[in-house]
Amino acid sequence: MKIGILGYGNLGRGVEAAVNAAKDMELAAVYTRRAPESLKIASAEVPVKSVKDLDTGKEDIDVLIICGGSATDLPEMTPKYAAMYNVVDSFDTHANIPVHFENVDKAAKAAGKIGLISCGWDPGMFSLSRLYATAILPNGKDYTFWGRGVSQGHSDAIRRIEGVKDARQYTIPVPAALERVRNGENPELTTREKHTRECFVVAEDGADKAKIENEIKTMPNYFADYDTTVHFISEDELLRDHAGLPHGGSVIYTGETGNSGNKHVIEYSLKLDSNPEFTGAVLTAYARAVDRLNKEGVKGGKTVFDIAPSYLSPLSGDEIRAHYL
Amino acid sequence: MKIGILGYGNLGRGVEAAVNAAKDMELAAVYTRRAPESLKIASAEVPVKSVKDLDTGKEDIDVLIICGGSATDLPEMTPKYAAMYNVVDSFDTHANIPVHFENVDKAAKAAGKIGLISCGWDPGMFSLSRLYATAILPNGKDYTFWGRGVSQGHSDAIRRIEGVKDARQYTIPVPAALERVRNGENPELTTREKHTRECFVVAEDGADKAKIENEIKTMPNYFADYDTTVHFISEDELLRDHAGLPHGGSVIYTGETGNSGNKHVIEYSLKLDSNPEFTGAVLTAYARAVDRLNKEGVKGGKTVFDIAPSYLSPLSGDEIRAHYL
Numbered sequence: 001m002k003i004g005i006l007g008y009g010n011l012g013r014g015v016e017a018a019v020n021a022a023k024d025m026e027l028a029a030v031y032t033r034r035a036p037e038s039l040k041i042a043s044a045e046v047p048v049k050s051v052k053d054l055d056t057g058k059e060d061i062d063v064l065i066i067c068g069g070s071a072t073d074l075p076e077m078t079p080k081y082a083a084m085y086n087v088v089d090s091f092d093t094h095a096n097i098p099v100h101f102e103n104v105d106k107a108a109k110a111a112g113k114i115g116l117i118s119c120g121w122d123p124g125m126f127s128l129s130r131l132y133a134t135a136i137l138p139n140g141k142d143y144t145f146w147g148r149g150v151s152q153g154h155s156d157a158i159r160r161i162e163g164v165k166d167a168r169q170y171t172i173p174v175p176a177a178l179e180r181v182r183n184g185e186n187p188e189l190t191t192r193e194k195h196t197r198e199c200f201v202v203a204e205d206g207a208d209k210a211k212i213e214n215e216i217k218t219m220p221n222y223f224a225d226y227d228t229t230v231h232f233i234s235e236d237e238l239l240r241d242h243a244g245l246p247h248g249g250s251v252i253y254t255g256e257t258g259n260s261g262n263k264h265v266i267e268y269s270l271k272l273d274s275n276p277e278f279t280g281a282v283l284t285a286y287a288r289a290v291d292r293l294n295k296e297g298v299k300g301g302k303t304v305f306d307i308a309p310s311y312l313s314p315l316s317g318d319e320i321r322a323h324y325l
Numbered sequence: 326m327k328i329g330i331l332g333y334g335n336l337g338r339g340v341e342a343a344v345n346a347a348k349d350m351e352l353a354a355v356y357t358r359r360a361p362e363s364l365k366i367a368s369a370e371v372p373v374k375s376v377k378d379l380d381t382g383k384e385d386i387d388v389l390i391i392c393g394g395s396a397t398d399l400p401e402m403t404p405k406y407a408a409m410y411n412v413v414d415s416f417d418t419h420a421n422i423p424v425h426f427e428n429v430d431k432a433a434k435a436a437g438k439i440g441l442i443s444c445g446w447d448p449g450m451f452s453l454s455r456l457y458a459t460a461i462l463p464n465g466k467d468y469t470f471w472g473r474g475v476s477q478g479h480s481d482a483i484r485r486i487e488g489v490k491d492a493r494q495y496t497i498p499v500p501a502a503l504e505r506v507r508n509g510e511n512p513e514l515t516t517r518e519k520h521t522r523e524c525f526v527v528a529e530d531g532a533d534k535a536k537i538e539n540e541i542k543t544m545p546n547y548f549a550d551y552d553t554t555v556h557f558i559s560e561d562e563l564l565r566d567h568a569g570l571p572h573g574g575s576v577i578y579t580g581e582t583g584n585s586g587n588k589h590v591i592e593y594s595l596k597l598d599s600n601p602e603f604t605g606a607v608l609t610a611y612a613r614a615v616d617r618l619n620k621e622g623v624k625g626g627k628t629v630f631d632i633a634p635s636y637l638s639p640l641s642g643d644e645i646r647a648h649y650l
Contacts, residue, residue, distance in 0.1 A: 015449035017583040021463060042584075097646055121650045125457070127595075128634055130649045132450070135610045135637035136603075138346060182596075257606055258342040259367075262598035268454075269594075271507075278461075281582055285460045305635040305645055309453055312460035320630055321422055324455040325448045 001291050002028040002060060003284070004085070006040060006051065006077065007067035011090065011246065014280025015065050016042055022284060023312045028061045029053075057084035063287040064088075067280075074117075079103040082115035082301075086290045088283050090120040095254040097123075105301025114290045116302045121270060122146070126251045128304055129268035133253035137264060140255020143181045145173035145194060149247025149275065156198055157222045161215050163207030166235060168242040170198045173249070184254045184263045197228045200242055202235045247275035285312045326616050327353040327385060327608070329410070331376065331402065332392035333364060333571065336415065339605025340390050341367055347609060349639045352492040353386045354378075373409065374556035382409035388612040389413075392605075399442075404428040407440035407626075411615045413608050415445040422448075430626025439615045439626045446595055447471070451576045453629050454593035462589060465580020468506045470498035470519065474572025482547045483524055486540050488532030491560060493567040495523045498574070509579045513544045516550045524555045527563050572600035610637045 104115035271307035289311035429440035483492035614636035
């Protein structure tokens, strides 16, 4: 199975690691918008090519994993390349999923390819947990908590403040809220009650720290609705203690059955040392399914909901039943 | 969607509750090996019929959910009825799954029906968690812990001891083992290190309690390999404090990605007030999928691994993507 990667940021490197770990896959090429000769990738023997090479529609790849941003890259790239290749993306702008799905579905169907969108862990594995739980227990309620983990969007927002040299922001679930949900209390929780935000900030020399802290804490959408803590640290400390991109979280579903008030709690949780490496591993497993399904004649837009789990595994049906059932 | 239930024990009643809670389903009939007129079911308006009525192959049901025992009922019943109806069972004798699957597959394929076996939570939802995790992180290890919950097989084993009037056995994960696994230590754990067993026993008047306790603790396979605690209680206490059938557990998978030793912990856990009601709810969700897939022309033996999650939900693809992705 020949995999192409488009985009070589954190996520592209995560996919690269996962493809190299899969015995049934080969990394065929990494495609970039940069000058190919300027990009050095971890897999020394794999060619780096220009994104323009994809436009021929003739690259020798079974699935293209598109590692771009949801804001501007994926809405354009995924439908475009779904018209030529099987593609997988991690589109996560929730409100725009219907439009994105429709665009990818149309292009993929016309080309006889599969375009699987919104893959990863949320959307992705967390979405699956929500769907399975609600299908089993229709009389119930789901909660999603994120963290403790680094939010790259929130870290970027802090970096844009005047006087900030670098920053890292952690999203943290409120333990009391987690406990109430796990106890099956089905609480109504405000944004502030569910998560706190902790920021580690490197200020420029002579910057006004009180002003920076105030700007962070009052920033609309990003921080104003949360209890936010700001720590000023040195650049050395940031590099030493906050170099990783850990993340995770929990989907907790509580539902009832029968007439005796029997309650059930279903929890799916992730604790990830590297958000991009785990996300890359999910995209890679779904790329396997996409290739196999397309070879069976399946085409069109898909999400994780449409993929039978057996297609994710390189093992045969007999082996899967023997080892995992 | 018309559902038939074969067998009206704890599981049959759990399925009945789930079918009645599903807006797109109707409980068509309960089939029993007892004299139908002797059986009173919770759904007053639903007919109770003889199991023999099924043999015509002409009962007006879309899916038959078979609620029998794995030891002797299901190996015979599921292939037999898969030759006439779409069927779902909860076969859980792990070593015999390959043979059972083959028998059901053959019968269902010949009849153009679907026979979905080994459904529930383990096998079932726990199996799915193991498969998803290993497909995403091939370099890893899975652990399954059961409990705290009532093991009916172990409770029955105690009841067969001379001088025992009634008994309830709880399987309990060892907290220290759970913690080591959640920390990603990948420990090698013996049977004794993973679970303890706690027994509540009602002795006959004048029975030799020391002898009963010794017989329990030394019983091969069931108790000898575990740290087992035995409490003698009154019948009133048993009925008051141990009437329910709670269960649950966790599948914990730890795996690595990349070359920097990044670890990830995936955990799926269940905390169930009623094991049979939850299991019945899972069987019912899969019955929905079986009916829909069969109407699309799919046939043969299936397990939870073969079912795309979207088929479990009564909602449309658009609705699922909007609400759960």
